[in-house]
Amino acid sequence: MRDLTRLKSLQALEASARHGSFVGAAAELDVTPPAVGQLVRSLEDWVGYPLFRRRRSGAERLTPVDEAEDALNDIAEGLDRLETGLRKLRGRKARSVVVVTASQALVANWLLARLDDFSTNYPTIDVRLDVSDRVIDLAQGEADIGIRCGLGAWKGVKSTFLMSEEIIAVCHNRLLKADREVTAGWIVEQTLIHDGTPHPGGNFPTWAEWLAKSGANQVPAERGLKINSTAAVIQAAVAARGVALVRKALVAQELDSGRLVHLLPDVRWPVKWAYYIVAAPKALRRYEVAAFHDWLASRPR
Amino acid sequence: MRDLTRLKSLQALEASARHGSFVGAAAELDVTPPAVGQLVRSLEDWVGYPLFRRRRSGAERLTPVDEAEDALNDIAEGLDRLETGLRKLRGRKARSVVVVTASQALVANWLLARLDDFSTNYPTIDVRLDVSDRVIDLAQGEADIGIRCGLGAWKGVKSTFLMSEEIIAVCHNRLLKADREVTAGWIVEQTLIHDGTPHPGGNFPTWAEWLAKSGANQVPAERGLKINSTAAVIQAAVAARGVALVRKALVAQELDSGRLVHLLPDVRWPVKWAYYIVAAPKALRRYEVAAFHDWLASRPR
DNA sequence: CCGAAAAGAAAGAAAATCTTTGTCGTGAGC
């Protein structure tokens, strides 16, 4: 065992040989192609001769040299066995639990619709949702991992960008009139739903600001429905109580179903707040937390 | 292959299980025991349960838990296969050459006597000696690796401390009289061999300085044999031409054989110059260079 | 000739691995 070294390079070599390219190997190993190339070239330096014949085009870019073919069988077998061993180690724990925290709005409107996919991919990991609109202290272990909306620079946790956000105007399709075009003027006449939750540094617009940008001639009246819960704002819109300014990500499902309608889609208002996956470094050492993190990070939005 | 991770930890786990201790595994893997412990504990975090039962004393400190026994077989087999594969990769190159540079004095008096051990351990690596008293540019590839005597802070190369040095007075045993005790006064009366090679910053003593430290009452005459080659100084001493101040490491063999005698051994003069193994980082990526380096670094002096 | 695809070089960033230092908990020996 003393002489076993460059394990990562062996892994990169074997994957590259199987794929016939560094790009293919990189996709499998979830790294960039230059990383794979460097690992293989490092091993070539070590052994003192090229391990692949290179071609600059064609489907098969890398062909193992004859000298390496026999060794590749051993390496592949060895990696298989290691993977089997690691799987057995993991499999000995029947089930594990990952505690996930997110706001009410995000859970209800975004995360719940996606959790089935996680459970399908990881049947032995149970997800426990901790729904809270306050900031859960992940560094203290109150939860394992979470999704937060904000500027991203939280202390003591690792933040991975998930998706950006913009503010849009929406209303229930029931409020639309077939003989009345949706204009800024029309919107001003509706009951406007105001989201009163704090979002420091996020440059979220008020109704006045948004309407000014949309070209409205009138200033909105100081009436309307004021709610200090993002989730409830969305519920009010869904309940046809009026027109709401909401975060686009949180109403994606309602827009897809047609229940809510995106008004004046040409009016864009990107905000500085975005969604991040957040977890304490200590928690990420656990397989189930890392698995949830990686699953989230690699999913379409 | 996508799910194979923590390769180093698997290696540490397997070695620890075999040795029943982190200390044993560390010796085999040539790292410190806390390094092994961290790797194993990291894997335990990952899988979610302890992999060893720990005891705080006794010969067998670590016992694999029952759940891990089966997996350990796979892991051991996998590592064996990887090692076989790597050995085959290395074995495909019939012979390799490492170009070693060192000064005439060190080659003649220290390195030549030890090279047989390297060749015994590494029969497929040829050593080519580049003997030179000038500084070979390793970063430019003039040689692969070398041993230098100096302060150790050379640019562009990696320096690994090999051994320290001190200056001692020696003469041929033939010059000693049975009825005359060796004193500083006696030394002053002999032909003193001066080494004129430059050694900036090394605090090498002149004869005057050395004798002053030895308690001599007389200042040495300004005569003597002056030679500007360290190797030749030693040769002169071996040829009984006089008493020489020499670097102890370079005359170790002559002292062992009794041909040269260490005079006034209580007089110590350690110097700031020491011996370092030096190599360019690029060269160290090659197996044969790394092998020579590691063999040198782990040998008794 | 141009564009696409991917290997390669170089520089820098991030993560993994390793070292050092000191603490703690057992047995064994006195």
Place this chain on the structure above:
DNA sequence: GCTCACGACAAAGATTTTCTTTCTTTTCGG
């Protein structure tokens, strides 16, 4: 009962490996 030896462990920092990004180069194919 006390002391000592041994080694696992924690914490902090250093070093090395791995990875990313950006740009260049080289072939084919259209």
